[in-house]
Amino acid sequence: MHAFLQSVSAIAMPVLCAVVIVLVLPLLAGYIVLVERKVMAHMQARLGPMRVGPHGLLQPIADALKLVLKEDVIPMNADRMIFWFAPVISVTVALVAYSALPIGPAFQIADLNVGLLFIVAVSSLGIYGIVLGGWSSNSHYSLLGAMRSAAQLVSYEVAGGLALVSVLLLAGSLSMKEIVQAQLDQGVWFVFYVPFGFFIYLVASIAETNRAPFDLPEADSEIVAGYMTEYSGFRWALYFLAEYANVIIVAGVATTLFFGGWLRPLTRYRDHFPGTSVELLDVVPTLAMIALAVYCFRLAPEQPVRVQKRVMAAAGVKCLLFAAILLASLFGSDAVRQGVHGAFWFLVKVGAYIYCFMWFRFSFPRYRFDQLMRLSWQFLIPLALVNVIGVGVAIVLREKWDWNPFLSLVPTTLATLGFAAWLTAEESDFSDEAEGSAAGDAGEAAVNGGGE
Amino acid sequence: MVLANILFYFFALLAVGSSALMITRKNIVHAAVFLVTTLLATAGIFLQLEAEFLFVVQILVYAGGIMVLFVFVIMLVNLDIEMRAVRFNGQWKVAGALAFVLAMQVLTALWAGRKTFHLPAPPTALAAKNTEAVADALFSHFMLAFEVASILLLVAMIGAVVMGKRSAE
Amino acid sequence: MIPVSHYLFLSLVLFAVGVVGVLTRRNVIIMLMSIELILNAVNINLVAFSRLYGSVDGQVFAIFVIADAAAEAAVGLGIILAFFRNRKTIHADEMHLLKW
Numbered sequence: 091m092h093a094f095l096q097s098v099s100a101i102a103m104p105v106l107c108a109v110v111i112v113l114v115l116p117l118l119a120g121y122i123v124l125v126e127r128k129v130m131a132h133m134q135a136r137l138g139p140m141r142v143g144p145h146g147l148l149q150p151i152a153d154a155l156k157l158v159l160k161e162d163v164i165p166m167n168a169d170r171m172i173f174w175f176a177p178v179i180s181v182t183v184a185l186v187a188y189s190a191l192p193i194g195p196a197f198q199i200a201d202l203n204v205g206l207l208f209i210v211a212v213s214s215l216g217i218y219g220i221v222l223g224g225w226s227s228n229s230h231y232s233l234l235g236a237m238r239s240a241a242q243l244v245s246y247e248v249a250g251g252l253a254l255v256s257v258l259l260l261a262g263s264l265s266m267k268e269i270v271q272a273q274l275d276q277g278v279w280f281v282f283y284v285p286f287g288f289f290i291y292l293v294a295s296i297a298e299t300n301r302a303p304f305d306l307p308e309a310d311s312e313i314v315a316g317y318m319t320e321y322s323g324f325r326w327a328l329y330f331l332a333e334y335a336n337v338i339i340v341a342g343v344a345t346t347l348f349f350g351g352w353l354r355p356l357t358r359y360r361d362h363f364p365g366t367s368v369e370l371l372d373v374v375p376t377l378a379m380i381a382l383a384v385y386c387f388r389l390a391p392e393q394p395v396r397v398q399k400r401v402m403a404a405a406g407v408k409c410l411l412f413a414a415i416l417l418a419s420l421f422g423s424d425a426v427r428q429g430v431h432g433a434f435w436f437l438v439k440v441g442a443y444i445y446c447f448m449w450f451r452f453s454f455p456r457y458r459f460d461q462l463m464r465l466s467w468q469f470l471i472p473l474a475l476v477n478v479i480g481v482g483v484a485i486v487l488r489e490k491w492d493w494n495p496f497l498s499l500v501p502t503t504l505a506t507l508g509f510a511a512w513l514t515a516e517e518s519d520f521s522d523e524a525e526g527s528a529a530g531d532a533g534e535a536a537v538n539g540g541g542e
Numbered sequence: 543m544v545l546a547n548i549l550f551y552f553f554a555l556l557a558v559g560s561s562a563l564m565i566t567r568k569n570i571v572h573a574a575v576f577l578v579t580t581l582l583a584t585a586g587i588f589l590q591l592e593a594e595f596l597f598v599v600q601i602l603v604y605a606g607g608i609m610v611l612f613v614f615v616i617m618l619v620n621l622d623i624e625m626r627a628v629r630f631n632g633q634w635k636v637a638g639a640l641a642f643v644l645a646m647q648v649l650t651a652l653w654a655g656r657k658t659f660h661l662p663a664p665p666t667a668l669a670a671k672n673t674e675a676v677a678d679a680l681f682s683h684f685m686l687a688f689e690v691a692s693i694l695l696l697v698a699m700i701g702a703v704v705m706g707k708r709s710a711e
Numbered sequence: 712m713i714p715v716s717h718y719l720f721l722s723l724v725l726f727a728v729g730v731v732g733v734l735t736r737r738n739v740i741i742m743l744m745s746i747e748l749i750l751n752a753v754n755i756n757l758v759a760f761s762r763l764y765g766s767v768d769g770q771v772f773a774i775f776v777i778a779d780a781a782a783e784a785a786v787g788l789g790i791i792l793a794f795f796r797n798r799k800t801i802h803a804d805e806m807h808l809l810k811w
Contacts, residue, residue, distance in 0.1 A: 093544065094544065097544065097545055100546075118568055169569070169571070170574070171572070172571060172572070175575070202596050203594055203672065203673060204595055204597075204598045204672075204673055207598040208598055208601075208603065210602065211598050211601040211602035211606060212601065214601075214602060214606035214607075215601065215605060215606055217606070217610050218575075218578065218613070221610070221613055221614070221617070222571070222575070222613075225571060225617055225620075233617065237614070237617065240610065240614070242612065244607075264673060283698075301569065306592070475643075547713055550713055550717070550806060554717075554721045554787060556795070557725060558721070558724050558725065558728070559719065561725055561729070561748055562728055563764075564732070564741075564744065564745075564748070565728060565731060565735070565736065565741065567733035570738060570740055570741060573741055573744060574744065576747065577747065578769060579742050580725075580748065580751065581751065583745075584751050584755060587721075587755055587758075588758055589753075590754075591718075591758050591762045592762060593758050593761065593770050593773075594763065595757060595770070596754075596770050596773055596774065599774060599777060600754075600777065602779055603777050603778075603781060604747075604751075604780070604781075607781065608747065608780060608781050608784045612740065612743070612784065612788065613786060615740065615788045615791065615792060618723075618741060618792065618795075619740070619791070619792065619795045619801055624750075630735045630736060630737070630808050631735060631736070631737045631803070631804060632780065633734065633735065634734075634735040634780060637730075637731055637734030637735045637736075638731055638735070640730070640734065641727045641728075641730045641731040642727070644727060644730065645724070645726075645727045646722055649720075649723070652716070652719065653746075668764050672752060672767070672770075674768055675767045676774070678767075678770070679767045679768060679771050680771050682775070683768075683771075684771050684775075687775060689722075690756065691775055691778045691779070692808065694776060694778070694782050695766045695781065695782050696736055696779070698782030698783070698785045698786050699785065701786045701789060702785040702786055702788070702789040703789075704789075705786065705789030705790055705792065706789045706792055706793075708762075
């Protein structure tokens with residue numbers, strides 16, 4: 091009995107974290123969609139959703155209600171079991187990947203020794219949701235879109251995985267916590283050590299989550315919505331949730347590996363306020379939140395409608411509340427301070443990464459499918475391989491011959507840059523020829539169905 | 543821990559059930575989905591055996607790579623006729639009997655020789671971290687096998703590309 | 712700790728199911744999938760004994776088995792695709808061109 095209670099208490103904290111994630115994530119995904127629509131609108135010189143709730147803040151809730159209440163349509167002759175199962179796979183896989191993701195040092199469901207590889211492996215299972223969804227819809231366009239999407243995912247997984255390997259060489263461990271610890275120990279975020287690895291992972295992660303400019307399989311002007319064409323209502327909402335959950339996962343992985351996870355920028359700068367143990371830079375989050383609150387309060391009187399004024403004021407109060415929490419945690423124990431501030435910095439970095447995703451979406455034209463495949467197999471993967479070899483050489487230089495860490499990575503970066511330049515020059519030589527390359531042909535023969 | 547033991551029986555039941563369902567499905571895609579479930583259950587058993595690197599490799603390579611390949615090919619050769627075709631060939635009774643005899647043979651051999659198994663007491667805690675231990679072994683003792691496996695994969699990749707290409711037109 | 716005989720029994724059951732699958736089904740793709748099942752059964756066996764003896768050799772061997780299964784699946788499926796393009800069938804009974 092005692093052993094049973096012990097095992098229950100050991101899993102209580104992880105279960106609590108899991109429950110929080112499952113409850114918060116759908117809401118969060120909905121509001122990320124709202125942010126995306128607002129950002130898209132402002133980048134296109136318009137306002138975005140403004141009607142439903144003040145400044146469109148209730149739009150996600152209205153959308154969710156609509157999707158839940160919509161009629162459930164299943165195509166004739168569709169394989170019902172798999173049609174039902176496919177979105178479930180997508181969402182389950184996206185949520186399971188959260189178990190190894192650390193949101194701050196205190197909030198992680200399971201600190202696996204192979205955490206990073208676990209996230210990559212589980213994300214790769216998301217392909218089934220897409221392929222089975224497309225196939226079970228019993229529609230040519232769905233199947234075509236699904237095959238294209240799956241081929242794209244598989245190709246960019248390899249590139250992304252190789253980019254991650256170059257960081258692993260520097261970190262020495264697959265556990266997410268230890269990778270952040272390595273960045274703390276070495277005093278530098280890994281993005282400054284392997285900028286090419288970051289670039290490759292950035293591109294690969296955009297393609298992995300089917301976002302523009304790699305969203306050919308699901309763009310409206312292309313193949314309708316690809317594998318999601320026949321899905322409507324709540325099933326479509328599940329696919330949507332899975333896509334945004336994937337975006338957050340990929341942003342979380344990039345943050346943990348390249349941007350120091352929950353570390354404050356300039357961690358080495360530990361000057362204190364005189365007389366206290368509070369570090370100077372630790373008040374930056376509080377000041378940022380107070381600045382945001384002041385901004386909200388300044389905007390509040392300028393709103394046209396009374397309810398909008400109140401919502402702005404409420405947003406300001408919320409920011410002040412966060413500022414108070416951040417300030418209070420500074421005087422708590424080490425664990426509390428690190429937990430709260432770590433979570434803050436992690437979320438800020440993830441938010442910045444996702445904002446970049448949105449920025450790219452509205453800035454770049456879409457890649458054609460064969461250009462997409464060629465980019466992965468003939469550019470990113472050779473580049474990632476050269477990057478890995480280069481980082482290996484850099485580590486040998488650093489450990490055997492005691493070079494300065496930064497200096498040891500300069501030849502790596504230069505070699506990779508030279509290789510990338512050569513690859514780009516090579517490509518422009520044969521991009522005018524007929525698209526008969528093996529990378530486009532093998533296995534994609536039925537996928538290109540009727541293409542050139 | 544008790545939870546680990548319960549998990550083993552859960553995964554074992556899942557694996558056996560899924561595999562039995564897999565070989566009896568009429569629809570090939572259903573069979574593929576059940577094989578994926580079997581592979582994931584096997585990965586769970588690996589995790590329960592504290593082989594965490596193999597757990598991840600099983601999901602990444604087997605369930606996330608090989609089975610995706612299977613599903614792709616199934617969708618490329620999917621025939622409607624397939625659904626109405628005869629599932630089992632004429633020899634299924636003989637095959638069933640053969641498999642049963644095989645299983646009984648192995649069980650009898652195990653049971654008869656159970657006294658000769660000198661099984662050591664299992665170590666309660668493994669020494670090094672699993673991934674590092676596997677990497678050490680892979681790159682030192684098994685280096686030749688590792689290189690040969692790489693060449694095997696390269697040859698298989700070339701072979702698959704050549705077989706999959708449409709004939710030169 | 713679960714006695715190793717339980718793992719052996721599970722491995723045996725999966726092996727037998729895989730053997731039945733290979734021997735009874737007409738569809739060549741399902742035969743290939745049953746072969747993958749057999750390889751998995753062997754892997755469980757290897758890893759169970761690796762845990763018992765506390766050495767990673769069994770797991771390394773299992774990794775090689777997985778790599779081999781990948782190679783074999785790729786080539787086998789390529790052959791099936793090529794055959795299907797020619798003969799429009801994937802039933803083992805109908806692949807009898809070389810039969811005398």
